[in-house]
Amino acid sequence: MSSTILPVSELTPSAAASEAEDSGGKHPFLVALGQRVRDIRARRGMSRKALALATDVSERHLANLEYGVGNASVLVLLQVAVALKCSLAELLGDPTTQSPEWLMIREMLENRDEATLRRAREAIGELLGSGSAKASARSRRGSRVALIGLRGAGKTTLGSMLAEDLGFPFVELSREIEKFAGCTISEIQGLYGQNAYRRYERRAIEEAIQIYPEAIIATPGGLVSDPASFNLLLGHCTTVWLRALPEDHMARVAAQGDMRPMAGNKEAMDDLKTILAGRAAFYSKAEFQLDTSRQPLQPTFLALREMVRNALQMDQTEHAE
Structure with missing residues (x-):
């Protein structure tokens, strides 16, 4: 040979x-x-x-x-x-x-720590005009606030309360995706597959960014699984990760009338914990985090409101300078 x-x-x-x-x-x-x-x-x-x-x-x-x-x-x-x-x-x-x-x-980039990789990503975003580097991101993200996290973290409940308090539109991306597709999320995934769903999701994000200079945006839990969409969100919104205990995620979804997560009981909880563990590193890219399991709803909302108001005020001050 x-x-x-x-x-x-x-x-x-x-x-x-x-x-x-x-x-x-x-x-x-x-x-x-x-x-x-x-x-x-x-x-x-x-x-x-x-x-x-x-x-x-x-x-x-x-x-x-x-x-x-x-x-x-x-x-x-x-x-x-x-x-x-x-x-x-x-x-x-x-x-x-x-x-x-x-x-x-x-x-x-090989073997660099997370902090270095994050700075590199932001520098690349600054170079390409699409990332989340702080200096240029302020002018792109306006007063948009995106809430990320797994279903049941409180994105819809807290997001609608925050939007009303700030006088901003409330945008629930899942509903916008369904409007584009003309059918439900489950039908999109069942009929057309995950790739089609991601295309609708990306389109919904792009349109929300284009239409709303001020908005509170509740995002689907799996959005962070698509790097392109997540980069777009990080570059054009102030982001907050709403965290919760797995038990609270499960209980809140069931309280909404969706009993599917309870099917299989222990297996469902194990799956939920696995999903949370797999996405945590991506959710943690958000600028802010708030534990929604620690306190009742009203104190949690007040903490979120203070966090967001301070962030928006700081952005406006630094952008003016």
Whole structure:
């Protein structure tokens, strides 16, 4: 088996599919994966024999991988990634690994702490005019306040109270999404899928930002799962994470008449805790946080009102300066 280094070449998804058709029906993903392995190996200046020694994987197995024959196990891919000093994401074709600039940016950010990554994200947002860097965000976000958090945190109840107190419009994004789609959220997801729902969600955010310079916006709990929409929200709104205990989330949703979360009992609570844990790192990107389980409704509202009024006043003062 030859161990010479193959020339680096580009292989787009359509080219991969075409090559697959010309190569006995090999799966396009496996063909493209093999091409990426060859490209990265060439970039590293490694022969296939050297890669085989570094990974403890036979040359024949590596050849099959490189030419899209057979399906390599995840562990083999991990060994190959380690030997080639690249990430599994690069090997699998993550878009953020497909140009030298992307790779150099990833290298600069690798192993940085959360505070540094946040500053980098804000600086990139400032450069592109779409992020949440404080200096420029004030002029973009006006007096919009977005409440984020899981369903049952109090976004609708507290948001409507706050909007009335401030004399601002109250925008519930879930209702706006349903208006765009002409059907309910569950129907959107059931009929058209999650991707369609995210498109409607993004459109609802964009329109709210365009129409309302002042507003209290209650967001769907899963909005933070879409980085593009969440970045848009962070860049154009003062954000508050309304937090609550899992038990309170569950009880409040049930009190609204929705008994679906109670189906499965313990399993439902475990799922809820898992969702909260998975989203907490994203919710924590909000500028402010308020625990809605700590106090009854009225003291909680007063705390939110003070927090938001102070934030808006500070923004107006610093923007005027």
